Structures are given as structure tokens and as C-alpha cells.
Amino acid sequence: MKTTSDRLSGYRIAGAVAALLLAILLGWTLYESTGTEQLVLPTNGVLHGARDDVPSDAAAAEALRERTALQAWRGEAGPSPAAAAEPAVTGQAMGGGTDETGAAALVASWLGSRDENWEMIRERGFLEGRVTQPAEFLSVLEQPQGRTWRGLHNEEIVFGGGIVIFGFSLLLALFLAWRGRVPVEEGFSGERVQRFSGFERANHWVTAGSFVLIALTGLLLLYGQYLLKPLLGAGIYHSWALVGAWIHMIFAVPFVIGVAVMVVMWIRQNGPSKLDVEWLKRFGGFLPGSEGHPPARRFNTGQKLIFWAVVLGAIALLVTGLSLMFPFFWLEITGMQLAQLIHAGVGLVMIAIIIGHIYIGTVGMEGAFDAMWRGDVDRNWAKEHHSIWLAEKQGGRRQTH
């Protein structure tokens, strides 16, 4: 037992360090999320790119104003006013080339003209009509909710994802620091019991690998512009994002097939039972001071929860993801906006859940990783975590494939 506790302390220190780092990340996310989203400022060029659209040209602005004046009310019919000479051809793009403070002042002045125009402005509202173009989604004239969607996407989703992922990881790290690795209490027996067949494992790793790629590319699209783009530059980040979007879509296929196979293989063993109530009451026996582990069949309640989270999450991601891949195929604008928000939200929660799954399958519990990697587990591990399954397997009464 002495050697075991020494090894445990190493994990506990690692857990404490990870918890500290995650707490800092979580705090940073929370701090960032408190401010209101900034107004979009004119940049006269692609952000972090050259301000290449700038040349300041007062003459060009004057030419455009002169041209605008040509549209004025003409009370009487007749030839064009004499003032309507040829406009000054400048060959220059328009723009003032202001710095960021100037840009902020500019936007403030734009917003400030609201009161002058107030009388002639219509109420905002969702307006839909009819268009001659053969594209139904073009018939929406105005959807002010686009601005709401922008806020939800840029604040609730972006910061919510950080809070969920860092927050959940922090809980895991704290648990590791507090409790250490969940040991095999009786020690390893040296005797192995077959747990997952080669097919089950292959399917698991195809699904897992696909999920990791999908998750990373999803995070790239959501956070890359803040975290990676400043490092890579606009051009290289564009290539990453483009390749990432394709990886995200292509690997959805093996992921969905993998989950479907899991459903076929494992759904009967993942149904709820009375044992689950007992397991939940005792929190799976993971807490210190709990007397042994509650009995379980092939899948204990924790594993059942992962199973159902993955299955339901995958269904939600599949439905919303297909909707996004085939825009306006069956959804209208509101539906498309909701599909994107649900897709991002469910995806982020799934990532947090899978981080928990990876944790408990590797660092969190001694002897657990063998089950899905080698396919067999130590008899004592099986006895602690899947007592009924082991008894049935060894008793040979029933083969739980």
C-alpha cells in the first residue's frame, strides 16, 4: 500500500496544478464575459490586414455628396439643374483613414444621428413578403432578430462554452487533487477478464477519433479568430478554418456511423434499472469513506449516463448539423439561427462531457483504460466496478457479449 499512496500523491499534485491553471482560465473567461460586446468599428480593411482601402480623399467625399444632391426633390419638371456637372473623378477609394479612437468617434456620430432621423424611421419588425427570385428565404425583408442571434452567438455561446469546458475540467482537477486516482482497492490480481471485443473497441476508437477531430475543428471555428488568428495572420488562419470546416463535415460521417453501431451493440445493456438508484445514492462509491462500490452489470450508471449523453447529443448534432449543411432546405431563417445555436451549445456541452469521460477512463481510475485499449481488465477491477457482470461471466450462466 505504501507504493500506491506515493503514486497517488503524484496524481494529486498534478491535479492541484491543473486545477490552478483551469481556475485561472475560468476566471479569465468570466472576466472577459462581463463586458458588453464592443461596437463594430470601421477598419478600412480586413482586420489584422493592411488598411489597404484607405487613401483619405476629401475630394472623393465631396464628389459623392454632390452626386447625392442630384437625387433631391425637384418641384418642377425641366432639364437637370446646372449644378449637375460631371462629378470629380478621383480614382480613389473612399475613406478617412482614422485610427481606432477616431473610428469609435465616427460610429458614435453615426448612432448619434438617430434623433434627427427619428420622425421618418419606421418601427423595426420582422417583415416577410414575396420576391420574384426562385429562393424562398429571400422573401424575408427584415429580421431584426439577426442582431439578437449575433449577441447570443458572440456572448452566450462563446463565453458559455469556455465556462462549461473550463468549469467542468476544473471540477475534475479538484476531484483528482482531493481524492487522487481511484485505485483498485484489492490491488491487481494478475488475472484478466475479457471485457470488450475487438469490434467494440475498433468502433469505439473510430467514433472517438472522429469526435476529437470534429471537436477541435469546431473549437477552431468558434475561438480561432480570437486565439489563433492573431498568431497565424489572416491568410493562414483562413486556410486552417477552411480545411477545418471540411474536416468538421467529413468526419461527421464516421462519427454518426460509430454512434449508430454503439446504439445497436449496447442499448439493451444501458437501460435503466433499480441498481442505478443505488449507484447514484452512493455516487458510484467514488467518494472517500464510501463502503465499497455499488453492484453493477456490464455498464454502471456513470457509463450509462455517458452512453445516453453521447447518443442524444449525437442525434441533436446530426439534425442541426445537417440543417446547417443544407441551409434553408427545410428550415427558415429563425430555424437556421436556432439550429446554429443548438449545434454550438450541444457541441460545447458534449466536449465537456467527453473530457469527463476521457478523464475517468485514463487518469481518473486505475485499471480502467485497459478495458477499451487491450479489451481485457483485471479481475479485481471488474469485481469492484461491475460485480454482477463479473459474477455472471464467471458463473457462465449468461454470456453478456
Next chain:
Amino acid sequence: MARMKFLCDAERCIECNACVTACKNEHEVPWGINRRRVVTIDDGLPSERSISIACMHCTDAPCIAVCPVDCIYQNDNGIVLHSKDLCIGCGYCFYACPFGAPQYPQASNFGSRGKMDKCTFCAGGPEENHSEAEYRKYGRNRVAEGKLPLCAEVCSTRALLAGDGEMIGGIYEERVIRRGYGSGAWGWQTAYYGRNLGG
């Protein structure tokens, strides 16, 4: 400094679609893309109105805020432009845009939409002015020639106004006063007066 805006006077628009056609021709817009379109509200009812709509070049533009690759930007005249070199065709700008302005060529299978295309206020894009590359990607750059968007200049009833926001606002107000009626500037509150103002 001039803040460029569009304004469609719904009492004057006769749904002739000349603006749509002129735009397509001027910029050689690809098949299936409509930088400008005319929407008819309450078709067949006494309250029927047609409104020509394209990118409104919003203040605090939501498309710029949501673009995951920051390919859209605004210039000091309020014109919202974008770089087709950077766009990945994700479609977010369409969900955010209150006016359905961004369009996608749907260049390939699999839901990939190709690079976004939208109204440029006839101001080209982030390429050298009047260059072949600019014309191919974004169309004609009339603004650099001191001209306003063709859709507005071609409008036979002067329903569609384009140019400095204060001036076209003034022109519209004068019209309303003279003729004694007007349904207001469509979309201006959403486009130019932002999230938090005048809810």
C-alpha cells in the same frame, strides 16, 4: 466625411426590378446571386408596398461581428465590404444579417456554399481600385469614380436613394412633407441605430 446609406421610398417603388437588373449587369453577378432584390409586402392588399433591399451597410454591422474569419469590414464611409480571399462560406453572416444580403454561389456539393457575395455599394473590395481582380470578385468600383451605386442612379421613380445618409434622409423628409404621406424609411432603425438604441 460622408456616411453612405440606402433608403427605399416605398410610396414610389413600382417593383420594376430595374435596380436588380442593373446591379446584375453592372457587376456581372453570377447566376443565382441576388445582391439586390425587391420584396413586396402585403401583395394584393391595399397596404401593398414594394421595397428594394440589399446590404444596408449597417452601423455596428452584425455580419462583421459574427464572421469567424473576420473577412468583412467597414470603411469610414460606413460601406461594408469583404474579402473573398478569406471567406470560408460558413453562412453566419446570413443568419446575422437583418436584410438577407449575403448570398452564396453554392459552388459545390455537400452544403459548402462557396464564397459569400453581397452588395458592395458599388465600392469594389480589398483589391486595387479598378483592377481586373477587383472587378472579377466584387464588380465595378463606381464609388472610386465619384459615382453612387448604379441601382439608385438608375431608379426611374427615384424611389431608391443612395448616398450620404443625412442628405438622402433630408430628401426623403422633404418629399414626405410636400406630398403629405410616407411609410417611413424601411429598415433604418435596424440597420443604422443598432442593438441597444431605440428598441
